[in-house]
Amino acid sequence: MGYVPPAGEMPELPEVETIVKGLKRMEGEKVKRVEIFDGRLKGIERLKGKVIYKIYRRGKYIIFNFNPSLSLIAHLGMTGKFSFKGEDSHIRASFKFDNKILYFVDTRRFGSLRVSREENPLPYLGLEPLSREFDARSLFEKIGKSRKRVKDFLMDQHKIAGIGNIYVNEILFRSRIHPERRVDTLSKEEVNILVRMTKDILKKAIRKGGTTIRDYKDPEGREGRFQDFLMVYGREGEPCKVCGSPIRRIKQGNRTTYFCEVCQKLERRNNVTG
DNA sequence: CCGCCAGCCTGAAGGC
């Protein structure tokens, strides 16, 4: 049987970071007109006439600051994208500026756009994995008394913000930790490795412009290149690039999990060399 | 508080 790749991918931290880089040039621009094609996005028309002064990422969210207390909070869900090209179907909203139009496109409508007056609109979000604050000590502290399985923990946006189902599989493979391990069984060394691999993989994915399996494109329509570096995600039955044994696919919770059962042991290891 | 799970949504792909 031929290999069938998984159906889709969601924008995670590296994709959102890449998108923000592409949107940055809109800082300083004034919204001349807002069009809404999906009733649930009602509310964003308040942005008409406002000037964007800062665009940045927090977890998987994109935040457009219009002034200190007026922001557009965007989440791309599974298939959401911002595009300067108008050829897409499933356009849900558009923002007209002086010289260009920015489209919000979202096939499955898991994405959201909302206007907020909060200074800190996403207070519950967890650690930024690429920040200095994310280190072995702070992760250990976050783990606290949690008994979550490590995969679920890393994907919990209230603990760490920005990791989704593609990168979590890659991080655990590179850390040689089984996705079903309980976080309270992780050794200090393993927590340390997790931090290092998380930063490593996310940084490299950003350098490659994210991962495109089917849907993801940046605002200029460019695809990512990190899919060529995936070690486990979407590789069920293919040989592990380290040990050669077939990559396994299981359901953990409602989510697909890929791992190598030889490289990623369930037992605790104390002397990890990476 | 914690862990777990259904449901939202749409299009692709598989089964019969």
Added chain:
DNA sequence: TGCCTTCAGGCTGGCG
């Protein structure tokens, strides 16, 4: 050929 089912998963809200 075509209908029907299943799958994909970020996030929210509800349950025990």
